[in-house]
Amino acid sequence: MTLIAGRYRLLDALAEGTAGIVWRARDETLGREVAVKEVHAPPGTPEAEERLLYARVEREARAAKAIRGPGVAEVYDVLVERGRPWIVMELVRGLTLAETLEADGSLPDREAARVALGVLAALRAAREAGVPYRGLAPDRVLLANDGRVVVTGVATGTSAPDAPPPGAEEDLRSLGALLGGMVADPRSGPLAAVATGLADRDAGVRDGAVRELERAAGTGERPRGSAPADGAPAGGPERGPERREQHAEHREHDGAPGLRGGRAEEPARTAARRRGPGRGVVLVAGIAGVLVIVAALVWQAVRG
Numbered sequence: 001m002t003l004i005a006g007r008y009r010l011l012d013a014l015a016e017g018t019a020g021i022v023w024r025a026r027d028e029t030l031g032r033e034v035a036v037k038e039v040h041a042p043p044g045t046p047e048a049e050e051r052l053l054y055a056r057v058e059r060e061a062r063a064a065k066a067i068r069g070p071g072v073a074e075v076y077d078v079l080v081e082r083g084r085p086w087i088v089m090e091l092v093r094g095l096t097l098a099e100t101l102e103a104d105g106s107l108p109d110r111e112a113a114r115v116a117l118g119v120l121a122a123l124r125a126a127r128e129a130g131v132p133y134r135g136l137a138p139d140r141v142l143l144a145n146d147g148r149v150v151v152t153g154v155a156t157g158t159s160a161p162d163a164p165p166p167g168a169e170e171d172l173r174s175l176g177a178l179l180g181g182m183v184a185d186p187r188s189g190p191l192a193a194v195a196t197g198l199a200d201r202d203a204g205v206r207d208g209a210v211r212e213l214e215r216a217a218g219t220g221e222r223p224r225g226s227a228p229a230d231g232a233p234a235g236g237p238e239r240g241p242e243r244r245e246q247h248a249e250h251r252e253h254d255g256a257p258g259l260r261g262g263r264a265e266e267p268a269r270t271a272a273r274r275r276g277p278g279r280g281v282v283l284v285a286g287i288a289g290v291l292v293i294v295a296a297l298v299w300q301a302v303r304g
Contacts, residue, residue, distance in 0.1 A: 109189070
């Protein structure tokens with residue numbers, strides 16, 4: 001029950017690795033649970049390199065406080081105690097992607113595409129905040145209990161002091177490798193071309209791969225007559241018949257006209273009743289009346 005900075009009480013360890021320990025802790029000031037990352041250098045690191053590592057982690061963590069978005073665990077506080085940085089973050093409950101794949105095997109193509117898009121949003125948010133992400137891996141992607149896809153470990157300090165920051169194309173290359181590890185058939189399956197396209201040198205090919213990823217996840221438009229990767233109707237203007245019927249039912253329940261079998265047919269039936277019989281009915285009735293009159297005249301003439 002260690003108290004850090006007189007405020008954060010460590011409760012139990014959630015994860016431990018060569019870069020540090022992540023604790024479940026309680027913020028005694030705000031009365032909420034948080035995650036606290038205790039950073040420590042790998043064993044055997046020279047003292048001079050250790051100081052540089054801690055300085056980079058602290059700098060990156062403070063910059064990460066500016067990141068906003070559902071795909072990144074929010075950084076609440078950064079402090080230095082016992083000569084090491086401690087990072088106080090949002091506590092996200094769920095399983096890592098690595099744990100999920102180990103327990104359940106590969107993900108369905110549509111779910112894999114959804115997870116990849118969530119990771120991509122987090123990478124872009126980190127880049128916009130000036131903290132390009134490094135070291136993307138399945139154990140750093142959380143599938144939260146509330147449905148969010150959250151990337152953890154934004155501040156890692158793993159880069160060399162003079163190393164240039166990774167470019168946006170490196171984000172997509174890492175994402176392609178992550179996507180390949182999520183699906184059952186990364187070489188010839190429906191998302192194989194997408195994973196390969198994300199790592200392509202051509203920017204146009206990479207952009208096309210992202211659009212295909214959106215279609216596979218059901219969040220982007222797809223060409224008329226095409227089917228998404230897993231055969232389920234994708235979101236967008238072109239929807240399958242089952243999706244159209246479901247949306248019709250929702251609109252009818254909301255009080256708006258449905259596509260069929262609902263209130264949209266009522267005005268047509270009402271107008272038909274107001275107009276009365278059609279032209280064909282009137283014509284047939286007229287001909288029948290004339291025949292009756294002619295028959296009556298002939299009958300009278302015969303009797304006479």
